[in-house]
Amino acid sequence: MSPKRPDAATRRAQLLDAADAVFRVHGVGAPLDLIVEQAGVGRATLYRQFADRHAILQALMERSVERLQQQVERLSARDDAFLLLLQYLADRIVDSPALSDYWRTASARDPRFLPLRRQVWRAFAPSLARAQACGLVRDDLQPGDISLLSGMLGAALRGETDAERRRLVQRALDIIHRGLRPATPA
Incomplete structure (x- = not known):
């Protein structure tokens, strides 16, 4: 597969x-x-890049995963990277509500999206392990639970304005953070 010309990549x-x-x-x-x-x-430019709406959505999701990977790399030295990545995820949900809703509602077994979900799980795994080793999050949390956490954060999409969605996602994130903490001995 030959690399895209810079012009085509820019258009994409x-x-x-x-x-x-x-x-x-x-x-x-x-x-x-x-x-x-x-x-x-022109319309032809769109269809040269993307066969249909699903191809556009797939490319947007792939780009979201790439940006997540960049955040993972940027935060890799931090013990609290996992919590910061959850914040990043929450911000993306609010910033792109339609795409986030599409991502959340797509079947977990949809072969078009399963590889992307697995990439997200793998992206979160090192920071999760580090946070667990530092006692920042509970030991029973698994990388696959990111899909569940994303769904919980996605409840913010019910807000009617950006401000309301931001408030809801921060509230959801606060509740999630509390639930992720390791249990304190009685």
Whole structure:
């Protein structure tokens, strides 16, 4: 597979930025013409990059996982990286509610998304192990539980405004943090 020309890669990123912005306002069912308009490109450019709506959503999710990986690398030396990554996840849920909702509601066994879920679990695993070793989170938490935690944080999507969603996600994160703490001996 030959690498994309810089022009094609730039167009792809431009289309993904536009799709993220359009989906944020109009949901993942928004007309694709809105993405074309937002990106300032022709419809043919969109379809050269993405076969359909699902391909756009898949690419957005792949980009989200790549950005998560960058956060993992940036925070790798910190004992509290796991908790900071949960905060990052919470912020992404609020910043991109339609994509987050799509991600959360896609079947856990959907072959298009299972590899991405596994990448997320693997991304969180080292910081989880470190947080457990430092006594910051309970020992029984597993990397696969990230999907459950993400679902809990996704309850913030019920807020009608950004401010309300931010308040709800912070409240959910506070409750999750308390539940993640190791039990104190009686």
